[in-house]
Amino acid sequence: MSQCLFFGFILSKRCKYLGTSNIKMEEVSLRIGFNIFKVNRELLCKYSDYFRTMFNGCCVEWSEKQEFNINMQDPNIISIIIKFMETGIKDLNKYPLSKIIEISMAANFLQITELQQQIQEMLCFKLSESNCFEFMAVAEELCYTLLEQYSASYGLFSFKSMKPEHIPTIHKLIWYLSHPYLDSQNELHVFEFGLKWLFKNHKLDSILHIFACLDMSRVSNETLTDIKEFLGDYVNQLSDSLILEVIDCLLVLTGQELEISELSLCKHKVELCQKFSERVWSETLSVVKDSRSRLIKYVPVVPICISKKHNPELLPHSLYIFEDDKGFKEYLEVVEESLWGWNVTAWGLTRLIVVCGEYGRNTGNFIRDIKVYYTFMKKWIHFGVHLPPRRHAGVTTLGDLLYIIGGVGEQRKFLATTIVYDLKQRSCRSVANFPEAIVVPAVCTHNNKVYAAGNQNIYRHETRDDKDYWEVVVSTGGKMTHLQSYKKYIYCKKTNSRLYRFDPDVDEELERITSSSIQPALICNLGNDIKVFNQTDQDKVLIDEFKEDSLDSKPRLVSTPMENMRLNSLAGACSLIMTVPPMCADLSQYHRQYLVSE
Structure with a gap:
């Protein structure tokens, strides 16, 4: 070359x-x-x-x-x-x-x-899922450190949409699945991904090395049972039963409600070696000992404005990040002072989109462009497009597609139109109108589908036989102010301040989670939990923290003072990753021994 x-x-x-x-x-x-x-x-x-x-x-x-x-x-x-x-x-x-x-x-x-x-x-x-590994190789050859880091980050943060065929070699597969910053909240999905790659590339003998990529601190008895069940279709193609015996060994530990750790394995060695061979115990210990913890951290990003009463539309608009130990910290000034009715959403985990809005109240002078902030490069990119005029819309992204739903157009007309902008191809198209003309519809993306709330129902955008339409998923009995995807559920807030959730593929009605006397402002998905930001009348923000596996217990509540500032609940919120992950080129000793022998 x-x-x-x-x-x-x-x-x-x-x-x-x-x-x-x-x-x-x-x-x-x-x-x-x-x-x-x-x-x-x-x-x-x-x-x-x-x-x-x-x-x-x-x-x-x-x-x-x-x-x-x-x-x-x-x-x-x-x-x-x-x-x-x-x-x-x-x-x-x-x-x-x-x-x-x-x-x-x-x-x-x-x-x-x-x-x-x-x-x-x-x-x-x-960068895309299909080329990020190729770009990593190019960057390494050209000594382009920035490109190499960004390519690695893109691949790691795109795990949910990554396909096994995009991983070029077993070396890259192990690096990828064992990386501390892989964006996966479920280790079962990591194992399934690796197993599919091995099967397609005729390398099932390496199955134990894929198992060793998992963060064992996040592997539960249920996870092990699911992995063993998933392996069922491949058992006859394995060269030996060592992987199954290692899983069974760990099932004995977790069945006694013991943690998977080096200490637990050593402490219960005698008991385990009575049920399994010394080789099985030793292999299990090696896998657990060299397991790497996932370190990825989502940061909530919320819009905040100064709450002075005079000329609020002329005040600056900024995005703030929130951390439990530090509270709110200004992150980025996003729009011009005179702009109102604007929207913000995330494009992946490292890019912000600001779109829509009107310069001054009822001036008819709308922002028509899309601007994207690349968090790692700390750089704004203006797309130079001319979108239909609107403010107070609902926005979300599905992969590289930006959905803009409803809102207010010219002459203060309420809109039902929906447009989809392809952020990679830089092209725009109209899709089926939303069933209702609505201002600030609550929207979200969940399991590769776009959902939006009307006045009485939550709808899902569907495509069938080259035609698209909005399908009713669940009735709400009132307008939802927020929708947020979190694991297998969509969480939603009503105007009456109650928090609900539903599984779109299962539930026919909403499940009530909690209620509050405080009107909710924003909801953010942080991967392992969700945070609900509630604005009080005393210049404070109360933050409820919910975890899917602990909804029966009272949520953790954090009170944060917000002197002379207000959350902008109409603009939306998102979660991002703020730091470039390390390359982690050095694999664990367990994997290095395997790769050297390959």
């Missing part, structure tokens, strides 16, 4: 002195085969550290007809780089990945930092 093998350089004007002074010359010639490129010397020095160092260093006297000879297979690469220097070309998307790699290698050799940065950012914007 290497293109820049040798640079022979000869100046096309006579140099009459040696030393470190600048070489006085207007133009140089770059020859690639039969192709000659005339380039301004100052331009080369401006962009290329390579040429700058060469021109400003020691030189010898050469004949007037000599020139740069560049040993490169494709002259178009230098042509593209010269065009970048001359015009600051920004559109690299038109080139295939193979060409981008060639441009990158030339830019690396010539030390053109600005082009290297632009290529990295462009590739970061093009």
